Amino acid sequence: MSISRRTLLKYGMQAGLLMAMPRPLLAQFGDGTPEALPPIQDPRVRALAERALEAARSAGASYSDVRLTHTRIREFHNPTVTSIADLEDMVVGVRVLVDGYWGFAASPVWSPDEMARLANEAVLHARISKQGTPREVDLASAPQVTGHWSMPVKIDPFEVSPFEIVDYLQSLRNFVIRWSDWGQGPNSCSFVVQEKAFANSEGSYCTQRTYRSEGNFVIQLQEKRRTVATGWLDALTPAGMGWELYKDQPLRELILKLMEEVKEHWKLPPKPVDVGRFPAVCDALTVSRMIDMTLGRATELDRALGYEANEGGTSYLNDPFNMIGKHEVGASQLTLRANRSEPGAVGTVQWDDEGVRPDEFTIVENGILRDFQTTRESAGWLNHARGNSLAHSHGCAHAPTALDAPLQHTPNLILEPGAEDLDFDSAIAGMESGVAIRGLNIDMDFQGLNGLGTTDRLYEIKNGKKVARIVGAGVLFRAPELWKGLRALGGRNSSRRYGTFAVKGAPAQRGYHSVTAPPAVFDQLTLIDVKRKA
């Protein structure tokens, strides 16, 4: 349902009211009287956090940390104001370490008494877990931090009238459906703002305000009112941005370009799969998913050591301590870096969920495995194995809210582009015979080793041109051979950044990160008929 101009005028006032909705929430400080929730930097929030640390210390914790998060989510599903969902929650989680065992307790109540209860509860859990069996946790040292950081967004989506957002989405829809051969598929977006206070027993205290914005926009090419092909706008994947994710991009131009692509796709003759191995050009989105699902997953140190075995699985890089610095994971042009500091990336923070300022680090350099993703505890494992204390956390600890205990999650990844000025189209133009792959959806096995990808947008290339679209194909690959068979990477200008998430742990939690990658050319990829049984 669209909003009429009349309704807009009539209810413009209320739209103004809606902007600030649904605040304010309350918290209890000091004497326990409910008060309106102040900004996260308020010293009273710190006093709450200190109360938890103090209680944990006196209960016998050797280390403790506490997080308080206030999260707001606003979702728009197909543009009508009637479909806006508003969610808001305040939670607190206390994590303690007693004799090498972790205990954690979390609840929705911000009050001094609850801080103490949670700390005691967490200590009890840690103590009981011990049961006479020794466990060592050497947290890698981390400098004490203090301060406040607010993710720099241009337009705070919660300061924008929902009417404006609905109108904007509606205008994009009208832009598409005014052509009789185009229809609109899903058109939704969501915004998250989270304020978080973190304190630990080593004296660190920091507060942060972070944002996440994302959209899903699909167009449908129609013939006789039946959808024959669809196009997904890949410019709206999760980002550490505000409403400028929509406003600062030339979306209409991008939609026109997408329409051209979908039309070109549909005009190509369909062709069944020729099962076999072919040289392949992959677009940036495909390569970003490939690197994320293989080396991105496999270089999580807790996963490689078996801590995730009962959930997502382990890693094909199964001997991390001996592989670092020696193991060849790919061709010499493969260099993979990680950070949590890129402006606009969805994994970006100032401090991670252990109060560590994340550094930029190199996971793979010139095809050689250099490092694993770490937290303070897992950096300690590296130190233990090497008998020194040189490793520090790369700042990869993360939890969606204070209700979850932090786990190691994937940081932003950057696959270094190639030296030549190559892009997807020029790579196709330079190919005599092979396939071109766009937007591959990938299923990886539980070690990040064997993958199966599927996509509608898979093309046969002859003499530098797309000559057919291949229908019903699956792309089979094995991570080591895939990256050793990397022939060329696109140039700097062809790199694209995409936001994504990974689910990890038990209870399962989601971590968001961005992956930047250029298109790539591979010596050969295996094509199968994905629906063919044995």
Added chain:
Amino acid sequence: MSGVDPERLLTAAQCDELLRRVLSFARGGGQTMVRATSWWQGELRWGRNRVNLSSDRRDISLTIYRRIANGSLGIVVTNQLDDASLQFATAAAERKSRLDAEAGLGYGHFPKLPEYKPYTEGKIWSDATYDLTVEERAAAARSMIAPAEKKGLLSAGYLEVRGATMATLGDDFPELRSGPLAYWHMPFTRWTHAYCSTTVRDATGSGSGWAGLSSYDWNAIETAALGERALEKCLASRNPVAIEPGRYTVILEPQAVADLMEVLVPSLQQREPPEGGNPSPWRLGFDDALGLWRSKLGLKVVDERITIEHDPSDPRLGILMSPTELPGPVKWIENGVLTNLGHFFSTDIVKLEGRYRLRGPTGYRMSGGTTSIDEMIATTRRGLLVTRFSNIRLLDGESLLATGLTRDGLWLIENGKISKPVKNFRFTESPLFMLNSIDQLGESVRVFRPARGRGGSPTPAIVPPLKVRDFSFTSLVDAV
């Protein structure tokens, strides 16, 4: 001190007070519904033979639905329960409702609503689950870790006990409920859920074994036995050899059957007769003479030894019922014949006229047979024994063709005996094919089904082991 706080969940009285308080803030006519849920989870996770996190978490969620006359539906969710927060949230929901209001349309024509009696027979609460102490959780984990550690193996696992409560309340004018607000009060309901699973691997990563079980009742889960099974499977699966993909006779352990059935079971929730939209395996085709879509209801769709049903009073199953649901057993597939499909409800109120809703199976029991897995192996000349499947993805909604991986234990059977562990496979197969190629069935047992989300309700399943002909494995997967 046991670490079990008796006041972890909202009580019936607290829910009632809370719901009435919110309703009192909703003034000026219109419709209001409030849902209060609370949940608590006690969790224990371990890796490399040591507990690496023991935790206790709880949260509350209050959803306010508000619609003024002529307005649309405004929804706000919060977890703060003080007067000011609730007043503000109620007002916010009302403002959203007002945003889309059109003058003069009123509520429209509303149908007569059938009355439903709340269903109270279900077995979904267990004190053993809710009162499981932190010590008992740790001891359970220990009973699974110790045998593995003794053998020099690495145990990882997770156990969780949870409790949740829910209640909804609306305003005094049921006659005004229509469309998306056509709800029925959910009386105060509480449920528990417990689950436990463990993976044992050898130090070099050449073998991996898994076992898991879930139930609303912690007492139904024998953790030591789970640890034992995962350990045995780990030892027996070490150093697997590669064999050729292809069609094999398979003996699917109950967990593997349930994993593949997850592709089929949700399709039974589809509206009947299926019209346009999503592909359905239960659509027969368009009947030109009658001008409507025909479904496969009444037709034989799988092996006649298969019956898929649920009974909300079955103490071994334990499913959470909503007030409008048929308060008795439902057979979805009976002796191989498709007998029921789920309805969409909000759009069907007029047609229903006092009939109950069929939501589709949220939990189910599948009929079994009397052949033990050992007998299945003994009668197999050449085949594979499958522990479980992982990473399943639907490829075709009409045939339910899916692909996925075997995981944590796959063995070659030759001449009636397990001859060696083999490397994992990717399969490309449909559960419909599986249920039409059955050789033998074993006794139906409960399997591992994690609940959905935080505080979410369980989706239990009771399924048999199956021996199935010509199961299709399409490629080798050398991950362990």
